Amino acid sequence: MTDLPPLVVLAQAAAAELGMPLSREGTGPSCCLPGVGRFLAVLAAGCAGGLIGEMGTGVGVGAAWMASAMPAGCRLVTVELDPVRVAAAQRVFADQDRVEVIHGDSYDELARRAPFDLVFVDGGPSDRVVELLRIGGRLVFDDVTPVEALPADSPYRENDPKREFFFTDSRLVATEVVLPDLQNSLLVGTRVR
Template sequence: MDLPELVLRAHAAAADVAMPLTRDGTGPSCSLPGVGRFLAVLAAGCVGGTIGELGTGVGVGAAWMASAMPADCTLVTVELDQTRATAAHRVFADDPRVEVVRGDALTVLSTRAPYDLLFADGGTAEAPTLVDLLRIGGRIVSDDVTPLDLLPADSPFRTNDAKREFYFGEPRLISTEVVLPDRQNSLLVGTRVR
């Protein structure tokens, strides 16, 4: 399948800063194609809305969302690392709907709430606060989850997984796990219902 132009630009930015396009376990990586396509589907429905992203990297996930979101939608994406934030700025230099901010994601995003879609590309320490930033009907998505069927029998994540516990225990969300087409990775997705 053809990749959107913005995604291709973000892939080039990843190469420029030596950020891997796939998870290799050694550090941050870019959003996988299955994650990107899923985000694009959700972003396409944010008519007149606002999208937020925690952890821009070089902008691959944001590029998927920006490529699909309506013309009247805005996206603010926040990256702590200066090198990656600078690379993402270059990717979105021609798109006034996208704002790349270097800083603490929770602090920045809190000033621009509420959101129709939040992509939490990271941990879950701030997860309950992120739900506060969603409008009713807004969605939150987290990636980098290993499907339960692929976890070893003795994996502690079978019984103690902070991400899954948050998504399926947070009473303001109705959530599901979506296994990606590669069957090696999945997403957690929740919609705020109250």
């Protein structure tokens, strides 16, 4: 489990060039964690002939995990607002015909291409994102801290907008997946209606 796909190594090198950390430590944007990436790869591998979307490319680490695992006939569209990160991600995926890196507003760009089999949201939650999924499509949010790992005085113990969205939207069957480090988790949902 320590070997990384070559595309992921390339994306991590691009992150290092821009000074983006490969962990959630710090205050700025970070890259997709390896545990998150492996989970995304598992989901992407099941998207035969499908369409995958990502909101918030960064430099493409999460997209690299998905692109490395997606079957032939599958395509990935990833959208980033920051032009410097877009340029870095476009270099990472320059030889990948099935990956499109777009500069722009993530929701608007993905809405033009919907419906998706899988959408990875590496940005703020929006109840509109469910509309991008086909019935049976999966939605993944990262950058979540498990409740047990939160400080005792954290307001997210009682009121977390991401969890509230996932667990109250009747269009989703959802769960939280805690990563092996016990410090990070994902919210995962399947659109059922």
